[in-house]
Amino acid sequence: MADEIRAEMVANVWKVVASAGDTVSEGDTLVILESMKMEIPVVAESDGVVQQLVVNEGDVVQDGDLIAVIG
DSSP: OOEEEEOSSOEEEEEEOOOTTOEEOTTOEEEEEEETTEEEEEEOSSSEEEEEEOOOTTOEEOTTOEEEEEO
8 A cells, every 4th residue: 555645734845855655664764854944853653665756846735635555
């Protein structure tokens, strides 16, 4: 079953660390968001492979927007 990683706040995508096809472990950073001059890492919630990464650096995400799918 795939895990959907979603944004928890409105923020800018500052840096994309992972790519589709990467193997990740629980706690690995996928993307770093920036909001109000703070950097917020978005981490994998389980071990698996990044099936889909739907954001790019410079994008703006809203609360609940899909960031990545890990399967």
